[in-house]
Amino acid sequence: MSTADTLAEGPRSEEAAAHPLDNPVRSSLTGPHARFAERRGRILRYPPAVTPWLALPADPDGRDWDDVAALAGPGGTVTIAAFGESPPDDWPIVFQVDGVQLVDGTVAAAPDPEAVLLGPADVPEMLELVERTRPGPFTGRTVELGAYLGIRRSGQLVAMAGERLSPTGWTEISGVCTDESVRGQGLAGRLVLAVAHGIRERGDTPFLHAAASNTNAVRLYESLGFVLRARPRFLSALVPPHASAARREDGDRTAARD
Structure with missing residues (x-):
């Protein structure tokens, strides 16, 4: 299977994303750009005033999407770069673009x-x-x-x-x-x-x-x-208003899960 095929399907574990460019936003925010990272649970993002990109782990689950919703807020925009996973079905897609990574x-x-x-x-x-x-x-x-x-x-x-x-x-x-x-x-x-x-x-x-x-x-x-x-995908979605109901208390949600 090619790297492009792997990206299209989305890696299913952190170990699967062995190359830094498989999930470049996460690789940046856990590496040289760690000083910019805003974090909730396993979710990382840049401050929106810097750049809109947000990073999920390689194997996101429902708790991770709850944390995405908490970071962005109801009606907030979530922008994901070079990553294969899709947001939950009830999150409206703003745009979705097929890309190339050179x-x-x-x-x-x-x-x-x-x-x-x-x-x-x-x-x-x-x-x-x-x-x-x-x-x-x-x-x-x-x-x-x-x-x-x-x-x-x-x-x-x-x-x-x-x-x-x-x-x-x-x-x-x-x-x-x-x-x-x-x-x-x-x-x-x-x-x-x-x-x-x-x-x-x-x-x-x-x-x-x-x-x-x-x-x-x-x-x-x-x-x-x-x-x-590789041929990654770029997308932006809106957090639905009801997503805020799924939030948990901060003490448990900020515990290390990586």
């Missing part, structure tokens, strides 16, 4: 002379670029997850790419976007290679995710030397 194969990573490091002071411009280009989840504190690089033209930020998930030994390249006014100039590819260079410099391996339907982006990443590892 890893560094023969990427010719290199710094870019035009790229500048972006930080908190640049967040308003970054959010404006995200609003124009819709690269995926990016919020006011996403920049805290890793290094973001941008390219400016006439003082305006027109392209960027940076780091998001961080499983041990790996770093995800994300937030890749280019303003329509400069598309076709190769800026996205240059920034991906520059971010990949920084990742390699500290000893990690670059990887990234894309929607399978975004064939232009997938072709670009493959042309840069990324290769397909």
Whole structure:
């Protein structure tokens, strides 16, 4: 059975998810990004102001979904990345997307002379670029997850790419976007290679995710030397109002279950 088949079915135990990229959000929040982790029982998530991703264990049961509901609250949105399990049947699905997970194969990573490091002071411009280009989840504190690089033209930020998930030994390249006014100039590819260079410099391996339907982006990443590892699914669901009735007392629910 291939890795992609395993992801499609969903691993049934923590031991089954042997590779950090099988459940990359959980691998990040139990590893290099542990400082961001919000926890209830076996459920981990990033603060929503940082990024919306939530992580379940490899073998979620009803108690785990109760904890998801408690973290998100009735009517709250739950966003799950690269994981095979589905939420309970009565949780409305907001979106569900088939994706690809690509890893560094023969990427010719290199710094870019035009790229500048972006930080908190640049967040308003970054959010404006995200609003124009819709690269995926990016919020006011996403920049805290890793290094973001941008390219400016006439003082305006027109392209960027940076780091998001961080499983041990790996770093995800994300937030890749280019303003329509400069598309076709190769800026996205240059920034991906520059971010990949920084990742390699500290000893990690670059990887990234894309929607399978975004064939232009997938072709670009493959042309840069990324290769397909898996075909994960991404979904977002709403916690139903009645889910709050299933909550337990905090003392028992926060006991270690890992």
